[in-house]
Amino acid sequence: MTELGTSTLHEDRTKRTEWLAEVIDAECTExxxxxxxxxxxxxxxxxxxxxPASTSISEESLMNS
Structure with a gap:
């Protein structure tokens, strides 16, 4: 990636992160x-x-909860 591309990507990511933080702060409850x-x-x-085997929940356990 070119230097310009890297810079543009970084700026875009920063703007998106700031936007999301603002929306979460303004719109979400604690x-x-x-x-x-x-x-x-x-x-x-x-x-x-x-x-997946170490993190999955069986259907049976969901039905019994």
Whole structure:
């Protein structure tokens, strides 16, 4: 990637991050922000490539809860 491309990507990512932080702060309750934090942790863990067997919940356990 060119230097201009890298710079443009960085600027775009920064703007998007700032926008999302502002929207979350303005529109979400504290409980919703907590849920988003937890969801982010789960997504990060899933993105690290753990095997599905170690993170899945069986249908049976869902039916019994």
């Amino acid at each position: 409980a919703e922000r907590d849920l988003l934090l937890i969801a982010g942790r789960i997504l990060r863990r899933l993105g690290q490539g753990e095997s």
